[in-house]
Amino acid sequence: MKIALAQINPVIGSLSENRKKIITYIQQARKSGAELVVFPEMALLGYPPEDLLLLPSFIDALNSELKLLIEATENIILIVGTVRENPSGGEKGLYNTAAIIENKVLVGFQDKALLPDYDVFNERRYFEPAARTDVWSLSSKRVGITICEDIWQHAGAVEYSTYARDPIVELATQNPDFVVNLSASPFYVQKHETRLKVCAKASKTLKCPILFCNQVGGNDSLIFDGYSMHLNESGELVQNAKGFEEDLLLIDLEKKYQPYQLKPDPVEDLYKALVIGLRDYFQKQGFSRACFGLSGGIDSAVVACIAKEALGAENILALTLPSRFSSTGSVIDSEVLAQKLGIELQEISIEPPFESYLELLNASFKEKPSGVTTENLQARIRGMLLMAFSNHFGYLILSTGNKSEMAMGYATLYGDMCGGLGVLNDVYKKHIYELARWVKVIPQAILDKPPSAELSPDQKDSDTLPDYAIIDLVLQEYIEHHHSPVEIAKEQNLELPLVKDLIRRIHRNEYKRRQAPPGLRVTKRSFTVGRRFPIVQKWNVDEE
């Protein structure tokens, strides 16, 4: 049997366009001789559709589109991710499901059994779990059908939850010839390795091939990396689709494939993830042009590279916005980088409005504005100028702050936090350096200079913050692993008061992050989506 895995990039809610895309891939699969074509989880809707699922008219439209899909399955079997109404009672009115269609006949639905409700997932908000996971007789084959999370429990790879059931065990008693998995499995760095283990464990237990079909593309904060896979009955990877682009993976089950290792470079994957995340955030909304402040620092330099790659040099405007505190390097280094990238750079001194505000505030306050007031003023004037370019020319503004700064609150609300997308909001400072070296085009002067906001004379981040290497260590232990300050101090050989101080900063700055632009999620636990803390809470203070 020949099977095609259609790794597509749907647009959320764009039902008729998604349906057309699916039909195009069905035709392509048929042309390639495939008897069965598989699409990702919720391919018809785009994942995650969130509260669109609560609109009855949306579900009606989805049903209509499914009917049109059924008509397009002449001489082929289609397994496609969608959502259906739950006709049989239970807590929630919908199922996350795979529609199984054979030669214009709807054979049935295989619903999702394990519904993740943790981190970025809220599937219990909408869905009822499947009654059971079945093997389906399709053509001459016995096909097990699973949806994303369904295969994760078996490998012990689920965090925050332990499901009472295990669809792989349920399938094992039903002797499938192969098992397909429809996924919308969001990216974080090196997630691919975990997925490989999950699929291998399932195929080893089932002693049959696993065909894993993943969504690709960016949807708001979530990025889907693709990398659909074919593992043989021994749990060995024998075929895979591309990462970070649409692909059709053709599998011939009668053919003997050689197993191989797949180890994508984590830095390259991170870069590609940010590129596709940015590109889709723009294209799916109909934006083509990006504008941002190029400060001469490493963060905005990396953003410039990513934006150019995603949108093309001709669609990028960088502004260098010096004040009296800006180093000469800030403008010169920006010019060198802009030239190397072939992007437009405009220089606008923020001194005239800065002067004007200082005069106004001096008079209103009846004293000199404080240091933090003066620093934030500059960042906010820059934000205002960027937004004026956005309003006047239709640029979407990129904010360039990184995860370490967002954690520490080392960013100005309504200043450098302005923008439609926070490209690096989920990238630790240490990974920014890795990206910067990897792209190769960033001038050494930018790589070498110590981090500085340049908002007061000779300011350095290290004046008020410990080294970013230490910050990143504490952040990862606390944010991703929920280790306590005492544990972190002990494990990482750090002073307890320092660790506590950093964690206090994380909590204290929740209010800033709540108003941050959406970011691209590339770690296991991001501020931008999937992490929910109250703004007003005193846990951290009590802890002392």
Added chain:
Amino acid sequence: MKIALAQINPVIGSLSENRKKIITYIQQARKSGAELVVFPEMALLGYPPEDLLLLPSFIDALNSELKLLIEATENIILIVGTVRENPSGGEKGLYNTAAIIENKVLVGFQDKALLPDYDVFNERRYFEPAARTDVWSLSSKRVGITICEDIWQHAGAVEYSTYARDPIVELATQNPDFVVNLSASPFYVQKHETRLKVCAKASKTLKCPILFCNQVGGNDSLIFDGYSMHLNESGELVQNAKGFEEDLLLIDLEKKYQPYQLKPDPVEDLYKALVIGLRDYFQKQGFSRACFGLSGGIDSAVVACIAKEALGAENILALTLPSRFSSTGSVIDSEVLAQKLGIELQEISIEPPFESYLELLNASFKEKPSGVTTENLQARIRGMLLMAFSNHFGYLILSTGNKSEMAMGYATLYGDMCGGLGVLNDVYKKHIYELARWVKVIPQAILDKPPSAELSPDQKDSDTLPDYAIIDLVLQEYIEHHHSPVEIAKEQNLELPLVKDLIRRIHRNEYKRRQAPPGLRVTKRSFTVGRRFPIVQKWNVDEE
């Protein structure tokens, strides 16, 4: 038996302070002769604690505090809402629970059976449902113990979910003498009436009294109104605690109480909700002083009244920030109102920085900045000045936009949307007028003037928007009831293209709201919390 319902206002995560408060109320209950004292759902943690629940050290600390509480129960029975580890397997590692303690002995835990996962609730993210709902023998009584949602299914009052079980039915077979309900039931206008029906239905089925104990106070966006209640075995309200403040309701079960109606004025309740929401947002974070722009319009006038009531006139600074487009009324009316309220008003013309920006942008753009650029500039200069006052003097800034504007995107990101709290973000324009009339102090000139942003010559909201009465109608039908454009047009006798246009605006402005300050939630479905839509999605465009 004498029972005390302790309607308390905990601070989220402030475990030792909450424990101390609980002990104070236990002592008061004991002094009043109560044999049993009941506290709200999660009284020891504050509700909702969100991802604090994922920190093992937080759960450890909670267990320690519970031990200290146990020590404080000499000669009294305590039923208190907390969280406990789930020792018996299942999907999630925690229970939302009521600890039952009698004379320094932990009798057991009654876990919550129905876990809401919709709207503002995400309890499936953390909790496993109770195995069963029991009647407990306490002193000489048979006591049914339920937690919030547990009693809602029986009255058919749950939206978005239909649970497979019904704790009231489970309890009915066990003949309780009375049933207590520990709640953290968030406010929206007239929710009290629904709660009364829910309690009445339960007590009628069970033929026993229901003692409903609710949390009070504001926690971020959620406001808890209190109004704890005692309904007799016929489902009649016979006692209630105060709304919007802490209270200890003493109940003598041997005594015959007269039933009565409770119909709080919805406008007064809305006002009180906003006052406590604002006050707690400040006090629980340690802020005392608020600053905001007083524009001469009705929204900021209402905010001024609420802020004064919540924080005291001496803690309020209003800024009137006229530009060349401001009407004379804007300053004069603001002065009259500030004087009536006894709050400080400062006038700062935004013309100098406005001029400075226009000049800079003229040069950079090589043309005159567009209308929307110029309008947003003014709003953003005002935002920057407010933030400068915040940075320099420590004011927390209030944003004054209303729900109708937030829906339409009729607000400037980083401009009038600046602030720590969006006081009216969930209040429809029509309710703003009701509040304004109700407070009585707002000058007639402010009540009478047509809505205007005053950002261009003779601008009125009605230049680009239909009447707010129509907007509010469509918003409520679409946002709260998920009716389709076609249904709304038909039911409300409106033109379909108009309805579609308004709904398109709602979706198109998701990106702005994502960066709005947290608002106070006072309707059934708010933008600020509990409503989740993707920014990038094309459903609405397809709909046409």
